[in-house]
Amino acid sequence: MYNAGKIIIGIVIFLALITAPFWYNLAKPSAPPKLELGTQEKQCVESKAFMQANHMVLLDQWRDEVVRDGKRIYVNSAGKQFNMSLQNTCTKCHSTKTKFCDRCHTYLNVAPNCWDCHIAPKEQEKLAGRSDK
Amino acid sequence: MDDTRRSFLKIAGLSMLGFGAKPVVDAVAGAGGPKFEKDPKAFNGKRWAMVVDQQKCLKAKDGCKDCVLACNSAHNIPSFNNPKDEIKWIWQTSFEHAFPGQENPYINDYIKTSLKGLPFLVLCNHCDNPPCVRVCPVQATFRRPDGIVAMDYHRCIGCRFCMAACPYGARNLNWSDPRPFIKKENPEYPTRTRGVVEKCNFCSELLAVGKLPACVEACKEKALVFGDLEDPNSEVRELLRTRPTIQRKPQLGTRPQIYYIL
Numbered sequence: 016m017y018n019a020g021k022i023i024i025g026i027v028i029f030l031a032l033i034t035a036p037f038w039y040n041l042a043k044p045s046a047p048p049k050l051e052l053g054t055q056e057k058q059c060v061e062s063k064a065f066m067q068a069n070h071m072v073l074l075d076q077w078r079d080e081v082v083r084d085g086k087r088i089y090v091n092s093a094g095k096q097f098n099m100s101l102q103n104t105c106t107k108c109h110s111t112k113t114k115f116c117d118r119c120h121t122y123l124n125v126a127p128n129c130w131d132c133h134i135a136p137k138e139q140e141k142l143a144g145r146s147d148k
Numbered sequence: 149m150d151d152t153r154r155s156f157l158k159i160a161g162l163s164m165l166g167f168g169a170k171p172v173v174d175a176v177a178g179a180g181g182p183k184f185e186k187d188p189k190a191f192n193g194k195r196w197a198m199v200v201d202q203q204k205c206l207k208a209k210d211g212c213k214d215c216v217l218a219c220n221s222a223h224n225i226p227s228f229n230n231p232k233d234e235i236k237w238i239w240q241t242s243f244e245h246a247f248p249g250q251e252n253p254y255i256n257d258y259i260k261t262s263l264k265g266l267p268f269l270v271l272c273n274h275c276d277n278p279p280c281v282r283v284c285p286v287q288a289t290f291r292r293p294d295g296i297v298a299m300d301y302h303r304c305i306g307c308r309f310c311m312a313a314c315p316y317g318a319r320n321l322n323w324s325d326p327r328p329f330i331k332k333e334n335p336e337y338p339t340r341t342r343g344v345v346e347k348c349n350f351c352s353e354l355l356a357v358g359k360l361p362a363c364v365e366a367c368k369e370k371a372l373v374f375g376d377l378e379d380p381n382s383e384v385r386e387l388l389r390t391r392p393t394i395q396r397k398p399q400l401g402t403r404p405q406i407y408y409i410l
Contacts, residue, residue, distance in 0.1 A: 061182075076184075078302060080184040082298070082300045082302070083290070083300065084184070085186065085190075085292065085294075085352065085356060086184040086185055086186050087186065087187050087190075087356050087357075088184070088185040088186065088187055089182060089183075089184060089185075090182060090183040090184070090185060091182050092182055096185075099184070102335070102336070102337075102338060103336055128341075131341040132301060132338040132339050132340055132341050132344075133338045134224075134333055134335055134338060134339065137335075
Protein backbone atom coordinates (compact mmCIF):
# COMPACT_ATOMS: atom_id res chain seq x y z
CA MET A 16 0.00 0.00 0.00
CA TYR A 17 1.38 3.38 -0.97
CA ASN A 18 1.33 6.12 1.66
CA ALA A 19 0.05 3.67 4.25
CA GLY A 20 0.91 5.94 7.15
CA LYS A 21 -0.99 8.91 5.78
CA ILE A 22 -3.98 6.81 4.82
CA ILE A 23 -4.23 5.10 8.20
CA ILE A 24 -3.89 8.42 10.03
CA GLY A 25 -6.53 9.86 7.69
CA ILE A 26 -8.89 6.96 8.40
CA VAL A 27 -8.37 7.34 12.15
CA ILE A 28 -9.08 11.08 11.98
CA PHE A 29 -12.12 10.45 9.77
CA LEU A 30 -13.53 7.85 12.17
CA ALA A 31 -12.86 10.10 15.15
CA LEU A 32 -14.69 13.00 13.50
CA ILE A 33 -17.68 11.00 12.32
CA THR A 34 -18.18 9.30 15.68
CA ALA A 35 -17.53 12.52 17.62
CA PRO A 36 -21.22 13.09 18.50
CA PHE A 37 -21.44 9.65 20.05
CA TRP A 38 -18.30 10.22 22.16
CA TYR A 39 -19.60 13.62 23.11
CA ASN A 40 -22.90 12.17 24.31
CA LEU A 41 -21.20 9.31 26.10
CA ALA A 42 -18.95 11.69 27.97
CA LYS A 43 -21.74 14.09 28.90
CA PRO A 44 -25.17 12.43 28.81
CA SER A 45 -27.80 15.15 28.74
CA ALA A 46 -30.00 14.92 31.78
CA PRO A 47 -33.67 14.25 31.10
CA PRO A 48 -35.71 17.34 31.94
CA LYS A 49 -37.17 17.75 35.41
CA LEU A 50 -40.90 18.23 35.02
CA GLU A 51 -43.07 20.22 37.36
CA LEU A 52 -46.53 18.70 37.43
CA GLY A 53 -48.03 21.99 38.49
CA THR A 54 -50.45 20.24 40.81
CA GLN A 55 -50.75 18.56 44.20
CA GLU A 56 -53.10 16.00 42.66
CA LYS A 57 -51.66 12.47 42.96
CA GLN A 58 -53.60 10.69 40.26
CA CYS A 59 -53.93 11.59 36.57
CA VAL A 60 -56.79 10.21 34.46
CA GLU A 61 -54.80 7.00 34.03
CA SER A 62 -51.65 5.58 35.65
CA LYS A 63 -48.41 7.57 35.41
CA ALA A 64 -46.74 4.91 33.26
CA PHE A 65 -49.69 4.86 30.87
CA MET A 66 -49.80 8.62 30.62
CA GLN A 67 -46.05 8.90 29.99
CA ALA A 68 -46.21 6.41 27.17
CA ASN A 69 -49.66 7.08 25.74
CA HIS A 70 -50.85 10.61 26.53
CA MET A 71 -50.70 11.55 22.85
CA VAL A 72 -52.77 8.54 21.87
CA LEU A 73 -55.26 9.26 24.63
CA LEU A 74 -55.56 12.91 23.59
CA ASP A 75 -56.16 11.91 19.98
CA GLN A 76 -58.86 9.49 21.14
CA TRP A 77 -60.45 12.23 23.24
CA ARG A 78 -60.37 14.62 20.30
CA ASP A 79 -62.10 12.18 17.97
CA GLU A 80 -64.72 11.15 20.52
CA VAL A 81 -65.60 14.75 21.37
CA VAL A 82 -65.49 16.28 17.92
CA ARG A 83 -66.77 13.47 15.75
CA ASP A 84 -69.07 11.53 18.12
CA GLY A 85 -70.10 14.23 20.57
CA LYS A 86 -69.14 12.11 23.59
CA ARG A 87 -67.50 14.28 26.21
CA ILE A 88 -67.22 12.07 29.30
CA TYR A 89 -64.26 9.74 29.73
CA VAL A 90 -64.65 6.86 32.16
CA ASN A 91 -61.18 5.67 33.11
CA SER A 92 -60.17 2.12 33.99
CA ALA A 93 -61.00 2.80 37.65
CA GLY A 94 -64.50 3.99 36.73
CA LYS A 95 -63.87 7.67 37.47
CA GLN A 96 -65.38 10.24 35.08
CA PHE A 97 -63.59 13.13 33.41
CA ASN A 98 -64.61 15.83 30.97
CA MET A 99 -62.55 15.13 27.86
CA SER A 100 -60.92 18.49 27.32
CA LEU A 101 -57.29 19.50 27.03
CA GLN A 102 -58.15 23.08 27.86
CA ASN A 103 -60.67 22.48 30.63
CA THR A 104 -59.44 19.27 32.25
CA CYS A 105 -55.72 18.60 31.63
CA THR A 106 -54.52 22.14 32.21
CA LYS A 107 -56.62 22.52 35.36
CA CYS A 108 -54.03 20.27 37.05
CA HIS A 109 -51.04 20.67 34.75
CA SER A 110 -51.16 24.42 35.14
CA THR A 111 -47.60 25.12 34.05
CA LYS A 112 -47.30 24.31 30.38
CA THR A 113 -43.77 25.71 30.05
CA LYS A 114 -42.47 23.59 32.91
CA PHE A 115 -44.39 20.43 32.07
CA CYS A 116 -45.39 19.96 28.42
CA ASP A 117 -42.73 22.15 26.86
CA ARG A 118 -39.73 20.86 28.82
CA CYS A 119 -40.16 17.30 27.68
CA HIS A 120 -41.27 18.18 24.16
CA THR A 121 -38.26 20.44 23.70
CA TYR A 122 -35.93 17.75 25.06
CA LEU A 123 -37.34 15.21 22.62
CA ASN A 124 -37.57 17.72 19.79
CA VAL A 125 -41.26 17.17 19.14
CA ALA A 126 -43.53 20.07 18.29
CA PRO A 127 -47.19 19.16 18.76
CA ASN A 128 -49.47 21.91 17.48
CA CYS A 129 -52.11 21.63 20.23
CA TRP A 130 -51.47 25.15 21.50
CA ASP A 131 -51.95 26.82 18.13
CA CYS A 132 -55.65 26.71 18.94
CA HIS A 133 -56.09 25.46 22.50
CA ILE A 134 -55.44 28.18 25.02
CA ALA A 135 -52.55 27.45 27.36
CA PRO A 136 -53.12 28.07 31.06
CA LYS A 137 -52.18 31.49 32.39
CA GLU A 138 -49.16 30.59 34.49
CA GLN A 139 -48.55 33.83 36.35
CA GLU A 140 -52.10 33.95 37.61
CA LYS A 141 -51.97 30.34 38.73
CA LEU A 142 -48.78 30.86 40.70
CA ALA A 143 -50.15 33.95 42.36
CA GLY A 144 -53.30 32.04 43.24
CA ARG A 145 -51.31 29.28 44.89
CA SER A 146 -49.18 31.56 47.05
CA ASP A 147 -52.39 33.05 48.43
CA LYS A 148 -53.51 29.72 49.86
CA MET B 149 -53.50 -44.78 10.28
CA ASP B 150 -56.55 -43.23 8.58
CA ASP B 151 -58.27 -42.95 11.91
CA THR B 152 -55.47 -41.00 13.55
CA ARG B 153 -55.13 -38.62 10.59
CA ARG B 154 -58.87 -38.04 10.70
CA SER B 155 -58.88 -37.27 14.42
CA PHE B 156 -55.76 -35.10 14.06
CA LEU B 157 -57.49 -32.97 11.44
CA LYS B 158 -60.59 -32.73 13.62
CA ILE B 159 -58.60 -31.52 16.59
CA ALA B 160 -56.55 -29.15 14.43
CA GLY B 161 -59.74 -27.70 12.93
CA LEU B 162 -61.33 -27.22 16.32
CA SER B 163 -58.29 -25.51 17.75
CA MET B 164 -58.09 -23.20 14.71
CA LEU B 165 -61.72 -22.28 15.39
CA GLY B 166 -60.73 -21.55 18.96
CA PHE B 167 -58.02 -19.12 17.85
CA GLY B 168 -60.45 -17.44 15.48
CA ALA B 169 -63.05 -17.03 18.22
CA LYS B 170 -60.64 -15.46 20.71
CA PRO B 171 -60.73 -11.88 19.33
CA VAL B 172 -64.53 -12.06 19.17
CA VAL B 173 -64.76 -13.21 22.78
CA ASP B 174 -62.26 -10.51 23.80
CA ALA B 175 -64.27 -7.82 22.04
CA VAL B 176 -67.51 -8.88 23.67
CA ALA B 177 -66.08 -9.51 27.13
CA GLY B 178 -63.60 -6.59 27.11
CA ALA B 179 -65.76 -4.18 29.07
CA GLY B 180 -63.13 -3.39 31.69
CA GLY B 181 -61.30 -0.75 29.65
CA PRO B 182 -62.02 2.97 29.43
CA LYS B 183 -65.33 4.12 28.04
CA PHE B 184 -66.59 7.25 26.36
CA GLU B 185 -69.98 8.56 27.32
CA LYS B 186 -72.33 11.45 26.72
CA ASP B 187 -72.96 13.94 29.47
CA PRO B 188 -76.28 12.99 31.09
CA LYS B 189 -77.18 16.72 31.11
CA ALA B 190 -76.78 16.98 27.31
CA PHE B 191 -79.74 17.96 25.14
CA ASN B 192 -80.57 15.08 22.85
CA GLY B 193 -82.26 16.61 19.82
CA LYS B 194 -82.94 14.60 16.70
CA ARG B 195 -82.98 17.57 14.32
CA TRP B 196 -81.90 20.95 15.64
CA ALA B 197 -83.26 24.06 13.95
CA MET B 198 -83.81 27.74 14.64
CA VAL B 199 -86.57 30.24 14.05
CA VAL B 200 -85.61 33.92 13.77
CA ASP B 201 -88.57 36.12 14.63
CA GLN B 202 -87.91 39.53 13.06
CA GLN B 203 -91.11 40.86 14.66
CA LYS B 204 -89.57 40.34 18.08
CA CYS B 205 -86.22 41.64 16.91
CA LEU B 206 -88.14 44.86 16.16
CA LYS B 207 -88.78 45.36 19.86
CA ALA B 208 -85.10 45.33 20.72
CA LYS B 209 -83.26 48.54 21.43
CA ASP B 210 -81.74 50.44 18.51
CA GLY B 211 -78.65 48.84 17.06
CA CYS B 212 -78.96 45.77 19.28
CA LYS B 213 -76.26 43.19 18.49
CA ASP B 214 -76.44 41.15 21.68
CA CYS B 215 -76.61 37.80 19.89
CA VAL B 216 -73.65 38.59 17.66
CA LEU B 217 -71.54 39.84 20.55
CA ALA B 218 -72.43 36.85 22.73
CA CYS B 219 -71.37 34.48 19.97
CA ASN B 220 -68.15 36.37 19.31
CA SER B 221 -67.05 36.24 22.91
CA ALA B 222 -68.19 32.65 23.50
CA HIS B 223 -66.22 31.33 20.54
CA ASN B 224 -63.13 33.55 20.54
CA ILE B 225 -64.01 35.08 17.20
CA PRO B 226 -61.38 37.60 16.08
CA SER B 227 -62.19 41.02 14.68
CA PHE B 228 -59.68 41.90 11.99
CA ASN B 229 -61.21 45.32 11.26
CA ASN B 230 -61.03 44.48 7.59
CA PRO B 231 -64.11 43.23 5.73
CA LYS B 232 -61.98 40.99 3.51
CA ASP B 233 -60.65 39.05 6.51
CA GLU B 234 -63.85 39.19 8.54
CA ILE B 235 -64.76 36.11 10.59
CA LYS B 236 -68.44 35.78 11.38
CA TRP B 237 -70.58 33.01 12.80
CA ILE B 238 -73.79 34.99 13.19
CA TRP B 239 -74.12 38.44 11.67
CA GLN B 240 -76.57 41.04 10.41
CA THR B 241 -77.34 41.71 6.78
CA SER B 242 -80.00 43.39 4.65
CA PHE B 243 -83.10 41.64 3.32
CA GLU B 244 -81.90 41.71 -0.30
CA HIS B 245 -78.61 40.10 0.70
CA ALA B 246 -80.21 37.47 2.91
CA PHE B 247 -83.09 36.62 0.56
CA PRO B 248 -82.02 37.44 -3.01
CA GLY B 249 -84.71 36.60 -5.55
CA GLN B 250 -87.49 37.09 -3.05
CA GLU B 251 -87.49 40.87 -3.21
CA ASN B 252 -90.08 42.98 -5.04
CA PRO B 253 -90.96 46.67 -4.64
CA TYR B 254 -93.77 45.92 -2.20
CA ILE B 255 -91.87 43.57 0.10
CA ASN B 256 -88.97 46.00 0.06
CA ASP B 257 -91.43 48.65 1.16
CA TYR B 258 -92.76 46.31 3.87
CA ILE B 259 -89.22 45.72 5.15
CA LYS B 260 -88.54 49.46 5.20
CA THR B 261 -91.76 50.48 6.93
CA SER B 262 -93.20 47.59 8.92
CA LEU B 263 -89.85 46.09 9.86
CA LYS B 264 -88.17 49.51 10.13
CA GLY B 265 -85.46 48.36 7.73
CA LEU B 266 -83.87 46.31 10.49
CA PRO B 267 -81.10 43.97 9.37
CA PHE B 268 -81.71 40.22 9.31
CA LEU B 269 -79.76 37.82 11.47
CA VAL B 270 -77.98 35.25 9.39
CA LEU B 271 -75.85 32.29 10.36
CA CYS B 272 -74.98 28.82 9.15
CA ASN B 273 -78.22 27.18 8.02
CA HIS B 274 -77.16 23.70 9.15
CA CYS B 275 -78.60 22.39 5.90
CA ASP B 276 -80.14 18.96 5.56
CA ASN B 277 -78.25 18.69 2.28
CA PRO B 278 -75.10 20.66 3.02
CA PRO B 279 -72.94 21.39 -0.05
CA CYS B 280 -69.96 22.27 2.17
CA VAL B 281 -69.89 18.72 3.53
CA ARG B 282 -70.00 17.21 0.07
CA VAL B 283 -67.02 19.18 -1.23
CA CYS B 284 -64.71 18.87 1.79
CA PRO B 285 -61.81 16.66 0.63
CA VAL B 286 -60.75 15.69 4.16
CA GLN B 287 -64.15 15.31 5.88
CA ALA B 288 -63.22 18.15 8.19
CA THR B 289 -66.79 19.32 7.96
CA PHE B 290 -69.50 16.77 8.51
CA ARG B 291 -73.16 16.47 9.35
CA ARG B 292 -73.90 15.11 12.80
CA PRO B 293 -76.86 12.76 13.36
CA ASP B 294 -78.68 15.61 15.12
CA GLY B 295 -78.44 17.77 11.99
CA ILE B 296 -75.66 20.09 13.09
CA VAL B 297 -73.14 20.73 10.35
CA ALA B 298 -70.00 20.57 12.45
CA MET B 299 -66.34 21.21 11.79
CA ASP B 300 -63.27 19.34 12.94
CA TYR B 301 -60.69 22.11 12.93
CA HIS B 302 -57.96 19.56 13.50
CA ARG B 303 -58.55 18.21 10.03
CA CYS B 304 -59.16 21.40 8.06
CA ILE B 305 -56.45 22.03 5.46
CA GLY B 306 -57.76 25.46 4.49
CA CYS B 307 -58.58 24.61 0.87
CA ARG B 308 -61.72 26.80 1.01
CA PHE B 309 -63.81 24.48 -1.18
CA CYS B 310 -66.52 24.74 1.47
CA MET B 311 -66.46 28.52 1.28
CA ALA B 312 -67.02 28.30 -2.45
CA ALA B 313 -69.78 25.73 -2.00
CA CYS B 314 -71.74 27.47 0.76
CA PRO B 315 -74.40 29.68 -0.84
CA TYR B 316 -74.92 31.59 2.41
CA GLY B 317 -71.39 32.92 3.00
CA ALA B 318 -71.44 31.25 6.40
CA ARG B 319 -67.79 30.22 6.27
CA ASN B 320 -64.65 32.29 6.66
CA LEU B 321 -60.97 31.53 6.44
CA ASN B 322 -58.42 32.73 8.96
CA TRP B 323 -55.96 34.38 6.60
CA SER B 324 -53.63 35.15 9.47
CA ASP B 325 -53.24 34.06 13.06
CA PRO B 326 -56.47 35.16 14.78
CA ARG B 327 -55.04 35.16 18.32
CA PRO B 328 -53.86 38.81 18.40
CA PHE B 329 -57.25 39.97 17.14
CA ILE B 330 -59.38 38.37 19.84
CA LYS B 331 -60.51 41.07 22.22
CA LYS B 332 -61.03 38.88 25.26
CA GLU B 333 -60.29 35.18 25.19
CA ASN B 334 -62.84 32.77 26.56
CA PRO B 335 -60.57 30.26 28.31
CA GLU B 336 -63.22 27.53 28.04
CA TYR B 337 -63.18 27.43 24.24
CA PRO B 338 -60.27 27.06 21.81
CA THR B 339 -59.31 29.63 19.20
CA ARG B 340 -58.56 28.74 15.61
CA THR B 341 -55.28 29.05 13.82
CA ARG B 342 -54.06 30.42 10.53
CA GLY B 343 -55.32 28.61 7.43
CA VAL B 344 -58.44 27.13 9.02
CA VAL B 345 -62.02 27.75 7.93
CA GLU B 346 -64.57 28.33 10.67
CA LYS B 347 -68.32 28.62 11.04
CA CYS B 348 -71.26 28.49 13.43
CA ASN B 349 -71.48 25.18 15.28
CA PHE B 350 -74.96 25.74 16.78
CA CYS B 351 -73.08 25.85 20.09
CA SER B 352 -72.70 22.08 20.15
CA GLU B 353 -70.31 22.51 23.09
CA LEU B 354 -73.12 24.11 25.10
CA LEU B 355 -75.81 21.66 23.95
CA ALA B 356 -73.49 18.89 25.18
CA VAL B 357 -73.79 20.21 28.73
CA GLY B 358 -77.48 21.06 28.59
CA LYS B 359 -77.30 24.74 27.72
CA LEU B 360 -78.94 26.67 24.88
CA PRO B 361 -76.83 28.34 22.17
CA ALA B 362 -75.14 31.58 23.25
CA CYS B 363 -77.07 33.78 20.76
CA VAL B 364 -80.41 32.36 21.91
CA GLU B 365 -79.52 32.96 25.55
CA ALA B 366 -78.30 36.48 24.81
CA CYS B 367 -81.46 37.67 23.03
CA LYS B 368 -83.57 39.56 25.55
CA GLU B 369 -86.57 39.69 23.19
CA LYS B 370 -86.49 35.90 22.60
CA ALA B 371 -86.35 36.55 18.88
CA LEU B 372 -84.17 33.48 18.36
CA VAL B 373 -85.90 30.20 19.08
CA PHE B 374 -83.90 27.01 19.07
CA GLY B 375 -85.34 23.53 19.22
CA ASP B 376 -85.86 20.06 17.89
CA LEU B 377 -87.86 19.76 14.65
CA GLU B 378 -88.53 16.08 15.27
CA ASP B 379 -90.27 16.86 18.52
CA PRO B 380 -93.85 17.88 17.62
CA ASN B 381 -94.25 19.68 20.95
CA SER B 382 -91.13 21.81 20.65
CA GLU B 383 -91.27 25.59 20.51
CA VAL B 384 -89.86 25.71 16.99
CA ARG B 385 -92.55 23.33 15.74
CA GLU B 386 -95.21 25.43 17.44
CA LEU B 387 -93.92 28.57 15.70
CA LEU B 388 -93.66 26.83 12.33
CA ARG B 389 -97.25 25.60 12.80
CA THR B 390 -98.72 28.98 13.69
CA ARG B 391 -96.62 31.51 11.77
CA PRO B 392 -95.67 31.71 8.09
CA THR B 393 -91.91 31.37 7.71
CA ILE B 394 -89.40 31.67 4.90
CA GLN B 395 -85.95 30.17 4.42
CA ARG B 396 -82.86 31.54 2.70
CA LYS B 397 -82.42 30.43 -0.94
CA PRO B 398 -84.62 27.32 -0.64
CA GLN B 399 -84.53 26.94 -4.44
CA LEU B 400 -80.94 25.68 -4.22
CA GLY B 401 -82.06 22.44 -2.60
CA THR B 402 -79.78 22.70 0.40
CA ARG B 403 -82.81 22.41 2.73
CA PRO B 404 -81.71 25.12 5.17
CA GLN B 405 -82.91 24.81 8.76
CA ILE B 406 -83.05 28.44 9.84
CA TYR B 407 -86.58 29.79 9.46
CA TYR B 408 -87.53 33.47 9.37
CA ILE B 409 -90.73 35.13 10.49
CA LEU B 410 -91.12 38.45 8.67
